[in-house]
Amino acid sequence: MVLHLIGLGLGDIKDITIRGLETAKSCSKIYLEMYTSILSYGLDRTELNKAFGKDVIEADREMVEQLADQVLDEAVSEDIAVLVVGDPFGATTHADLVLRAKQRGIKVDVVHNASIMNAVACCGLQLYSFGETVSVVMWTDGWQPESYFDKVLSNFERGLHTLCLLDIKVKEQTVENMMKGNKKYEPPRYQTCSEAAEQFLKICERRQERSEACLINAETPVVGLARVGWKDQHIASCTLREMTLVNMGAPLHCLVIPGKTHPMEEEMLQTFAISKR
Incomplete structure (x- = not known):
């Protein structure tokens, strides 16, 4: 029997590949991973069940990370x-699931699809010029890490573009509810391009105050992307300072810090510029 990991793509349920749809329909059970993106929250349950010909089971963070053994137990005797x-490999959670399946001798089949890792090229920057992808975390009053910025700087110094994936907070609990064992969760929160730009500017200011060299500043060009693959x-292409004021609309957002650009890339970025300069 087989554990099938099937990519849905970026826009809606119609973006699934023919192979993916046929594979899912042939399985005994279908789980929908519900927390590494928000597409799943906008999917109509009736539409989903109709598309696959059976009930689709929502697998939230708890199911995927803590109750994965249930899925693997079923994959021993069923598809x-x-x-x-x-x-499927856009998040480390799924790589962990594959490893655990292989350790138990369960065959794994992967049906790939588009992800932000390759669709980001829609902004005009060439994929082969991207460096390490960075995850930008939401700051709190007592926790404001800067480590991700060092990776951005490393790419920038080498002339490479950086894709910054912005933070998602889904099914998060307060410390109080965690301690009491209450299954109460905070409302979902999604970091915006303007919020990420504000954090970047704050880091630049701090490093200037510490007299540290920083190639990125308020006038550095950036690109904001929202709802890639959706209708x-x-x-939006602008400076880092300007991005703090740009409303990109509903989530999901990601931010790109371009490195050294080719004339064709610059021409493409100009088509998304929010100002003429």
């Missing part, structure tokens, strides 16, 4: 499908 927004996709 089980796990639907993943984007591509209302939005892209």
